[in-house]
Amino acid sequence: MLTITDAAIEYIRKEDNSIYLEMPKLIQNCCFYLQECPSVRFGTPRDPENYEQRALSGIAVFVPHRLPETLPLTIAVNVFFGFRRLVVEGWSFC
Numbered sequence: 001m002l003t004i005t006d007a008a009i010e011y012i013r014k015e016d017n018s019i020y021l022e023m024p025k026l027i028q029n030c031c032f033y034l035q036e037c038p039s040v041r042f043g044t045p046r047d048p049e050n051y052e053q054r055a056l057s058g059i060a061v062f063v064p065h066r067l068p069e070t071l072p073l074t075i076a077v078n079v080f081f082g083f084r085r086l087v088v089e090g091w092s093f094c
Contacts, residue, residue: 001069001071001072001073002054002056002061002063002067002073002074002075003056003072003073003074003075004056004057004059004061004074004075004076005074005075005076005077007076007077008075008076008077008086009057009058009059011077011084011086012042012059012086013059015042017042017043018042018043018044018059018060018061018062019040019041019042019043019059019060019061019062019075019086020040020041020043020044020045020051020061020062020063020064021038021039021040021041021061021062021063021064021067021088022038022039022040022041022045022064023035023038023064023066023067024036024037024038024039037088037091038064038067038088038091039087039088040075040085040086040087040088044062045062048062050064050065050066051063051064051065052064052065061075071090071091071092072090073088073089073090073091074088074089074090075087075088075089076088076089
């Protein structure tokens with residue numbers, strides 16, 4: 001389940017753009033699998049065939065097909081030294 005905070009909705013609408021979640025490469029070994037947290041980008045993905053387009057709170061969000069649906073994830077705004085960026089909260093390494 002994917003949700004967006006009110007602050008993130010405001011920030012995305014101010015940018016007047018769609019967003020997508022970019023999944024990092026899956027690291028696998030004989031004993032474990034490790035998937036780092038996806039990053040949030042503005043615009044449309046370069047490989048749209050690997051994404052599903054959804055409308056969340058009136059915002060076009062491209063979600064990768066391989067994003068686990070069992071995790072309750074939230075797109076939020078993170079502020080560091082006055083710079084704002086969108087982040088995914090609730091991710092656990094899986």
